[in-house]
Amino acid sequence: xxxEPKGDDGGDLKLLGLTVSPFVIRVRMVLQMKAVSYRYxxxxxxxxxxxxxxxxxxxxxxxxxxxGGRPVCESSxxxxxxxxxxxxxxxxxxxxxxxPYERATARFWAAYADSKLLPAWVGIMWAATEEERTExxxxxxxxxxxxxxxxxxxxxxxxxxxxxxxxxxxxxLGSQLLWFGVLRKMFGVVVIDDDxxxxxxxxxxxxxxxxxxDMAKEVVPDVDTAVEYLKKLQAHRPGSTVxxxxx
Amino acid sequence: xxGEDELKLLGTWASPWASRVKIALHLKGLSYEYxxxxxxxxxxxxxxxxxxxxxxxxxxxNGKAICESLVILEYIDEAFGxxxxxxxxxxPYERTIARFWAAYIDNKLAxxxxxxxxxxxxxxxxxxxKQTLAAAEMLxxxxxxxxxxxxxxxxxxxxxxxxxLGGLITWLQETEELxxxxxxxxxxxxLLFEWMERFSGLDAAKVSLQDGGRLVEFAKGGxxx
Numbered sequence: 124x125x126x127e128p129k130g131d132d133g134g135d136l137k138l139l140g141l142t143v144s145p146f147v148i149r150v151r152m153v154l155q156m157k158a159v160s161y162r163y164x165x166x167x168x169x170x171x172x173x174x175x176x177x178x179x180x181x182x183x184x185x186x187x188x189x190x191g192g193r194p195v196c197e198s199s200x201x202x203x204x205x206x207x208x209x210x211x212x213x214x215x216x217x218x219x220x221x222x223p224y225e226r227a228t229a230r231f232w233a234a235y236a237d238s239k240l241l242p243a244w245v246g247i248m249w250a251a252t253e254e255e256r257t258e259x260x261x262x263x264x265x266x267x268x269x270x271x272x273x274x275x276x277x278x279x280x281x282x283x284x285x286x287x288x289x290x291x292x293x294x295x296l297g298s299q300l301l302w303f304g305v306l307r308k309m310f311g312v313v314v315i316d317d318d319x320x321x322x323x324x325x326x327x328x329x330x331x332x333x334x335x336x337d338m339a340k341e342v343v344p345d346v347d348t349a350v351e352y353l354k355k356l357q358a359h360r361p362g363s364t365v366x367x368x369x370x
Numbered sequence: 371x372x373g374e375d376e377l378k379l380l381g382t383w384a385s386p387w388a389s390r391v392k393i394a395l396h397l398k399g400l401s402y403e404y405x406x407x408x409x410x411x412x413x414x415x416x417x418x419x420x421x422x423x424x425x426x427x428x429x430x431x432n433g434k435a436i437c438e439s440l441v442i443l444e445y446i447d448e449a450f451g452x453x454x455x456x457x458x459x460x461x462p463y464e465r466t467i468a469r470f471w472a473a474y475i476d477n478k479l480a481x482x483x484x485x486x487x488x489x490x491x492x493x494x495x496x497x498x499x500k501q502t503l504a505a506a507e508m509l510x511x512x513x514x515x516x517x518x519x520x521x522x523x524x525x526x527x528x529x530x531x532x533x534x535l536g537g538l539i540t541w542l543q544e545t546e547e548l549x550x551x552x553x554x555x556x557x558x559x560x561l562l563f564e565w566m567e568r569f570s571g572l573d574a575a576k577v578s579l580q581d582g583g584r585l586v587e588f589a590k591g592g593x594x595x
Contacts, residue, residue: 181474181478181508190463193463195463195466196466196470197466197469197470197473199469199473200465200466200469200470200473201466203465203466203469204462204463204465204466207462207465208462223445223448223449224431224434224436224445224449226444226445226448227436227441227442227444227445230438230441230444231436231437231438231441234438234441235422269422
């Protein structure tokens with residue numbers, strides 16, 4: 124299919140999402156970076172729409188990108204798809220580096236951020252006991268500690284994991300920052316500490332830069348929106364899993 | 371030979387994740403040094419190559435370590451793009467489909483399977499089996515719709531999804547022995563059964579998959595990691 128690069132509306136492009144979901148935020152940021160217009164359709168995960176259920180019958184989760192009527196599911200697959208289809212975009216470099224080893228490194232740490240870090244901080248929010256909460260806080264801090272080290276290795280002294288501009292791993296971890304704000308506000312838990320004597324000084328500086336990017340400002344809702352959503356979930360579904368919470 | 375690639379694979383003979391990587395390397399025609407790991411007594415090499423997870427498989431290419439089996443598959447596909455077949459299709463949309471189903475295999479098949487196998491209660495086991503068999507049905511559906519009479523999930527040739535599932539074949543074949551119900555059932559999932567036979571017949575599979583009897587003995591002896 125022939126595609127015009129800049130300001131391309133991608134033909135028929137829809138995104139089914141939840142504004143506070145890290146999985147959705149990261150996809151929206153890629154679309155923003157590529158200057159691709161799309162129709163955003165907020166989903167109610169309590170009462171799933173026909174469109175969501177038919178587009179993602181296997182998981183019935185967001186995000187789902189529907190391009191020319193064809194659904195793309197799984198946030199990581201969507202990010203790579205957008206990156207590949209709009210590769211010629213003049214407004215955004217590729218989110219993955221060209222070198223296969225660097226790509227593997229980004230994918231490895233992204234998988235880590237989603238499988239070790241994310242479930243840990245979600246666990247803080249749903250912990251039934253103080254003991255469980257403490258355990259989840261420890262797990263979260265251990266995981267963020269690993270990512271602090273990874274940042275030192277990947278960034279080569281630059282602003283982002285990917286270097287001078289935001290890349291795949293920046294998006295996967297950066298899309299979780301909103302909820303770190305919720306953890307601080309509602310639970311007094313500080314995941315990335317920007318005070319003197321912080322154990323995560325590199326990530327603290329990275330986070331500041333990330334939230335200041337145009338696409339973060341466009342796409343990421345404020346912490347209060349996320350707090351309200353969490354309260355709604357707590358009222359309706361005590362003990363929900365990650366799945367029900369954020370996708 | 372100038373510019374020789376040094377490839378080393380850290381694995382365990384029982385690991386289906388390591389089998390995936392062996393299959394991929396074989397399909398590409400790549401030679402490598404295989405180093406069997408003792409997970410009860412982890413080697414310095416394993417610990418330094420995969421400090422985060424301390425797990426197999428780890429592929430070490432010219433001294434650089436790549437971890438996580440699906441990440442390794444994509445790495446092999448990209449680093450050796452000019453050699454042998456490609457695992458992922460060229461078309462971006464088809465790539466998302468392959469990646470979607472590989473993730474499904476890891477999350478919706480392997481995890482419930484492990485639950486069924488390790489279950490402490492009948493209830494847990496039943497739930498794990500139910501999800502495992504549902505995954506078999508789902509994959510049957512994928513073959514019916516997507517392969518359009520072709521031999522593999524990837525079409526005429528073995529692709530990423532085939533390798534992702536293929537590495538697990540011996541474990542899945544022994545589901546009845548280990549968990550109480552058949553995974554590859556020629557009556558319930560005929561296309562999947564045929565796929566399994568076809569895949570198992572490939573040279574790459576023969577050198578990479580475990581012997582069923584030995585695997586059952588190992589698993590029953592408490593060897594599953």
